[in-house]
Amino acid sequence: MLKELKDNYGYIFEDELIAEINQVGTFKEVPEGFKFIEIGDYVKSMPLLVSGAIKILREDENGDELLLYFLERGDTCAMTMACCIGHKKSEIRAVAETPTKLVMIPIRKMEEWMAKYPSWRSFVLESYQSRMNEMLETIDSIAFMKMDQRLLRYLRDKAKVTGDDTIHATHQQIAYDLHTSRVVVSRLLKALEKEGKIELHRNHLKIIDL
Amino acid sequence: MLKELKDNYGYIFEDELIAEINQVGTFKEVPEGFKFIEIGDYVKSMPLLVSGAIKILREDENGDELLLYFLERGDTCAMTMACCIGHKKSEIRAVAETPTKLVMIPIRKMEEWMAKYPSWRSFVLESYQSRMNEMLETIDSIAFMKMDQRLLRYLRDKAKVTGDDTIHATHQQIAYDLHTSRVVVSRLLKALEKEGKIELHRNHLKIIDL
DNA sequence: CGACGGCAGTAACCTGGGTTACAAAGAGCT
DNA sequence: AGCTCTTTGTAACCCAGGTTACTGCCGTCG
Secondary structure, eight states, X not given: OHHHHHHHHTTTSOHHHHHXXXXXXXXXXXXXXXXXXXXXXXXXXXXXXXXXXXEEEEEOTTOOEEEEEEEOTTOBOHHHHHHHHHTOBOSSEXXXXXXXXXXXXXXXXXXXXXXXXXXXXXHHHHHHHHHHHHHHHHHHHHHHOOHHHHHHHHHHHHHHHHTOSEEOOOHHHHHHHHTSOHHHHHHHHHHHHHTTSEEEETTEEEESOO | OHHHHHHHHTTXXXXXXXXXXXXXXXXXXXXXXXXXXXXXXXXXXXXXXXXXXXXXXXXXXTOOEEEEEEEOTTOBOHHHHXXXXXXXXXXXXXXXXXXXXXXXXXXXXXXXXXXXXXXXXXXXXXXXXXXXXXXXXXXXXXXXXXXXXXXXXXXXXXXXXXTOSEEOOOHHHHHHHHTSOHHHHHHHHHHHXXXXXXXXXXXXXXXXXX
């Protein structure tokens, strides 16, 4: 675990802090689709992502879903920190988008380190900042963009976090993430294919040029 | 200023911190409609709200607006802190919704106090948390709710922050906040009036029962 | 092999809400 | 009072996208 920590966090955290993380953290490796957090869960530890990607979803009382953003290597989940600190239930769901490696830190330490390590403080604060900005972008996209634009953005983001220009997902799954219907996704994807931007296949699609 | 600070923040901050705030903070009193922050501004101090309310807006490149949330007494602007820390341009606009009193803190101090005062740390973290939750609620409302529901929520929120069940705004102004058109707002408000939930007048409306 | 279940394509239809246009009702000004 | 500007009410129309329904397709399993 120490190597992973140094490789991914060595340039932001002091050696001493890295050593502490190595001591108290738990290394975890989970497969794609693994559900870290469900809405309503109490969270007792925060994740530091080492590799892979996690998607953060919001859900309303009718079970309608919406993708908020992806977390990648070097990220942590600000929503989770927020929950930890307030000892509240989680407002979101977190699911592994790809096979993922991460280190779990007990909340107790998280607060202790805030006092002790300046690098930890700025890491936590910067995480909040980037997550807020991603929320803003999400708001932009649902408030100001039409579905075709949102779909494009989604495909680009998904290709980026998976590091693969083939998107492995059914139209229905895409529809859930964008909170729309399967028919609409099929319609728009077909239009993109006609424009030569993607190639459609069963259970996956290939990005040609977005 | 000391009295205002003690009244509004005395129960969360140590006396020593209150004293420091009193020393380095600048007291400000602004009228309704005062624009604190414009999108693209660099922000060099963070606000502690003493009384009144501030609305936080997002805008896209076409100038289309959307209300994100209101800040009230005891709140601070997490978006602003985020900007300060990252030395980034503001992503949002902040406008006084009512006449407002607040204390401005230089960013420099904000970082210093993070190390020094546990109460300041939890205040900052809790602010982030509550702002994230408000962003989530905003996302819920634009993603999952229809316009009539959103309008109801808006009227309730606005009545709450102004402490007045008469809403002083034209239909056009409401339309801007909700990012819709004046005609739609008039249509829905008229429907609410027919249900006996509000009373419509020129330049204002009265909430009867929401 | 045939049957069955998940997936994608497509057409027909519906609806919320955005757009345009115009009339009428305050409200301030001279 | 008359004039003008702002605000509101309403009708007619349009469109993105949600809904329903049915088809053909592939893959898997018995």
